[in-house]
Amino acid sequence: MKPQKVIICLLIGIVLGVNMANVSLAAKDSWAKRSDMPTARYVCSASEVDSIIYVIGGAVGGDSNIAVVEAYDPVTDTWESKSDMPTLRALLSTSVVDGIIYAIGGGWGPVFSNVEAYDPVMDTWTKKTDMPTSRGGLAASAVNGIIYVIGGSTPVVEAYDPKIDTWAKKANFPIHASWGLSASVVDGIIYTVGGGEAFVAGSSNVFAYNPKTDTWTRKADMPTPRFGPCACTVGKFIYAIGGAAVSGGPGLSTVEVYNPARDTWATKTAMPTSRKGPVCGVVDGKIYVIGGADLALGPVISTVEEYDTGFRPSKSINSSGKLSTAWGKMKSDR
Numbered sequence: 001m002k003p004q005k006v007i008i009c010l011l012i013g014i015v016l017g018v019n020m021a022n023v024s025l026a027a028k029d030s031w032a033k034r035s036d037m038p039t040a041r042y043v044c045s046a047s048e049v050d051s052i053i054y055v056i057g058g059a060v061g062g063d064s065n066i067a068v069v070e071a072y073d074p075v076t077d078t079w080e081s082k083s084d085m086p087t088l089r090a091l092l093s094t095s096v097v098d099g100i101i102y103a104i105g106g107g108w109g110p111v112f113s114n115v116e117a118y119d120p121v122m123d124t125w126t127k128k129t130d131m132p133t134s135r136g137g138l139a140a141s142a143v144n145g146i147i148y149v150i151g152g153s154t155p156v157v158e159a160y161d162p163k164i165d166t167w168a169k170k171a172n173f174p175i176h177a178s179w180g181l182s183a184s185v186v187d188g189i190i191y192t193v194g195g196g197e198a199f200v201a202g203s204s205n206v207f208a209y210n211p212k213t214d215t216w217t218r219k220a221d222m223p224t225p226r227f228g229p230c231a232c233t234v235g236k237f238i239y240a241i242g243g244a245a246v247s248g249g250p251g252l253s254t255v256e257v258y259n260p261a262r263d264t265w266a267t268k269t270a271m272p273t274s275r276k277g278p279v280c281g282v283v284d285g286k287i288y289v290i291g292g293a294d295l296a297l298g299p300v301i302s303t304v305e306e307y308d309t310g311f312r313p314s315k316s317i318n319s320s321g322k323l324s325t326a327w328g329k330m331k332s333d334r
Helices: 001-025
Strands: 030-034 045-048 052-056 070-075 078-083 093-097 100-104 115-119 124-127 139-143 144-150 157-161 167-168 182-187 189-191 204-208 215-216 230-234 237-241 255-259 264-265 278-283 286-290 304-308 315-317 321-325
Touching: 045 100, 045 278, 052 286, 070 124, 070 237, 070 304, 093 139, 093 144, 100 144, 139 189, 144 189, 167 321, 182 237, 189 237, 230 278, 230 286, 237 286
Parallel strands: 182 230
Antiparallel strands: 030 304, 045 052, 052 070, 070 078, 093 100, 100 115, 115 124, 139 144, 144 157, 157 167, 182 189, 189 204, 204 215, 230 237, 237 255, 255 264, 278 286, 286 304, 315 321
């Protein structure tokens, strides 16, 4: 066999080996304990930048809001303290555009319109233009560099363009009951799960928002009605984890996965620690569920648990002869 053909065969073998490894890891569906977060809290927010998960704000019990920022490295299983957010707040939402984390809204006494941008490289915060509609218990997701802020204590939907620091009104969320919903993105479509009226029963509602057409579509209900689940995208699937049947009730350990292509739900292995108001981040196909509370208004927890979805980012050989990786995105780009 000619040397060129040998090289080609070896390259094909590497690619096939990687792909077969991905197949063999499918449906791992298992949990593992990781290092606790230094500050126990719930109803905070989290975003991932360069495989580091940043947990921002939240509450340490009742309505005791904090501005603490802590960064988790899943590779080393270690935490690092970062610069506090300028505004103490819980029930906020964060989203990432071009490596900058935007912390938006929040609150349950007064509600906030604050927008503050965090640069993980410089470990600094910058004030941005306030959101037009103050709200807490909202969801935020980024699509094509625009952050869409959805629901919470209002059905209003507003879009933020970080490049020009301006806001625009969009089509309202279909129903008013949207407090404590969560959102993720698959193929440029934002999917919201759960939520409801504050201190009333959580919902099974699932809606899809198309930013290109500014329209909403009802989707198959989530099997378990709940407030405050964390939702994140891995591959082409959305995982809804934890939450509570009623906003003042105990936490759940429920894990359900949504397939947008088929508009169907499936139940996965329950999380070891029941909790409401946790946050989650995705790194290398694994979901890290962080913090939360197990009872009404506390006690808050610092527990971190890793869920192995079985998915691994596909790898291929690029034109330069190096292996390149296509990463599954988390909440902030959902």
